[in-house]
Amino acid sequence: MAGTIGADGYRRFWDEERETLAPEARRRVILERIRHQLDYAYHRIPFYRELYDRRGFRPEQVRRLEDFTEKVPVVTKAMLRESQEAHPPFGNYLGVDFAEVMRIQGTSGTTGQPTLFAITRDDWEHVSQAQAMQVWAAGMRPHDIVQMSFPLSLFVGGWGLLGAAETIGAKVLPVGGGESDRQLLLMKRVGASVICATPSFTLHLLERARALGEDPAASSLRLGFFGGEPGGGVPAVKRRLEQGWGLKAIDFGNVAEVHPCTNMECEHRTGMHTYLDIDYTEVVRADAPNEAVPMGSKGAVVYTQLWRRAQPMIRYFPGDETLMTDEPCACGRTYPRLPHGIIGRLDDLLVVRGVKIFPSAVEDVLRGVPGTGTEFRIHLERPAELDEISVEVEAGEPGNPALQAEVEAALRAAFGIRVPARLVPEQTFDRTAFKARRVIDRRPALSGAAA
């Protein structure tokens, strides 16, 4: 089966039949895998047996996909952490003999100690195959030289892209994070065509390349895989990355417990595709995770690994807000999309005088104003009874009152409240080699917040 050939002379799909399957047929495949995973988890994994018994759920109750959403309790990060504390190091949800484990990875631990997860060899091969399908859809090809600027460490995102690149036969230059000047030098020496990094670090590389007198828009890069932060899916960030480097910016979502690249955009960049037959993906009410929200409505995302054996996640609820659509995509794949990406992590949501603000929305506003620089900070304070939010943003002309007024007007238009903005000189704030931390919250903790 030769399959459809694309404009670049390569086949258009990695697995055409699978990727273009009619949604109804795919739902049958998914239901079968879900029933397999539920049965496996219930009979082999104490964590799931206890959870399901406590909630009075039995795997046999799932006869349709709707049953799955309505009857199966979700798993939260807190439950995993608690299980790992009670049963170190992997919790009581390891479904295989430890002898089968090949790799131990972890979450980045931004909200506490990292949660660890074990992976078997066949799990890992499955990850590489699945992610090969995703990066192929995003346009990575065997002739590409892939500069890996994610750290290859506990963070699993870079490993997923590495396995994918190796599977499709692309050439990987593993640089790891940091060392901007060395990154730029190596990029030029080998003529890297693809970069994999956080959006923050890639924006810093952009700034550094310009400072060195180079023309990054004319660089050899043609494609970037951006994850670890929401930036790749934030319109103004995406625009800066694409125009600055002259590349197509591919957003991918990394939920470490689920998959190195859980969702990923295709080359049309109309929002991440959810590869439902790798990880079944639902959007539910954040306060009622057994209720689906209608297609096109905002809600909390829930993932189920359909193939993982070592530490399978079944209805994992990471606390991310999104919105799913099944409008067709020009790429021809029948996987639905998240047209606004991951809108934000519910844990990160700032509520200021009743207004809900995701830090990524502030970033979108700031980067959308021409003349703003590379870094910014969001400050939260409570001088009296009320919370106050303000921003500091770097600018080439920090003394320009018109620019300041424009930033403040854009913030008011986006959030409906006044957000004071202060322009500061370029290089005021630290540059990160990985994920940026931009919210500085000086509000006193609420009483009882530590409980």
Next chain:
Amino acid sequence: MAGTIGADGYRRFWDEERETLAPEARRRVILERIRHQLDYAYHRIPFYRELYDRRGFRPEQVRRLEDFTEKVPVVTKAMLRESQEAHPPFGNYLGVDFAEVMRIQGTSGTTGQPTLFAITRDDWEHVSQAQAMQVWAAGMRPHDIVQMSFPLSLFVGGWGLLGAAETIGAKVLPVGGGESDRQLLLMKRVGASVICATPSFTLHLLERARALGEDPAASSLRLGFFGGEPGGGVPAVKRRLEQGWGLKAIDFGNVAEVHPCTNMECEHRTGMHTYLDIDYTEVVRADAPNEAVPMGSKGAVVYTQLWRRAQPMIRYFPGDETLMTDEPCACGRTYPRLPHGIIGRLDDLLVVRGVKIFPSAVEDVLRGVPGTGTEFRIHLERPAELDEISVEVEAGEPGNPALQAEVEAALRAAFGIRVPARLVPEQTFDRTAFKARRVIDRRPALSGAAA
């Protein structure tokens, strides 16, 4: 073929027939591979054809292994660098179509820009198999949890150990370099039994663990793979690592252009074995690399990759001093050994008032004196006509004159000249997450030295 079983219940050898082959039979295998590589290089790789034609050498001239040593010109780091400058990025010694390349790695570039090297998929699989044999001899087993504390980046040493661990079925926890406290925390959480890192970084972890009130000698570590620096083969460093952590310290030599772990000790730790049928290894006169030195005499090491296709090194001369012995090893392997490891990189050799001093020899002396701390520096100055060498070494009791006298006596005994020593408080010097730089050379450059 079940093979011999060791005391730990596992087979003793990864490939018993190969590892215990009679030296004469092995020489026949090596000669055949050498003739294959010479023929391949001469007919496919311009770099070698030009070099050999210029020197009047033809592959057919190699009929015995002695011919190889006596007739084939060596390749130096400078020649590779020059070739990569003239033919970027890989030089004119890529033996395969670029489409076959899977990975691009590099030297660490401690003495200039990194030299890059391309690797094909089958090259890489061969590396993993070869290194599996080596780590098995060193005692790594499938039940081990391997904490990878080398950065997984351009530096290829960590990648070799990763591939080896995955091949034998051990479990890898990839932490990468740096972040001492996180390293210690993860080590404890998963009960890591093996660590892979530079000796310097592992000594710093030791110091940090003690500062946190832990008892590293009672840690879960039982084995360490130390490379990137000579330390693992320096007796006093090895002793500190072994006694401090309660582990067996395995020294391996990393010549990036040749193999991630070019030579490696077995669990008996009597000097690195040279796996001659992976990389044929010769010891020659440093000033006459077509003259072998007798077994047991010091000389410069020369490596030949017997299986590499992408960018094969044939008689590569890295400038490292060593000494080889074919005295039998208790492990039963018939591979010769380098009983003093890599004594030093000839580039690093300090010549002070006619006395030749490798920095690693200074390290051996300092770490051999009880009461000295974790870090030290070597200072070179030329206040008048003569060079002066002195050391600063950290100590728990920097004001102790008896300790100072003992350090100076040990230095005089080792080098025959007076080397003033100054004791400084612990934590005076920076800690490294990778390779340490301890020589501070303030001598004015010799006129003409830049030529």
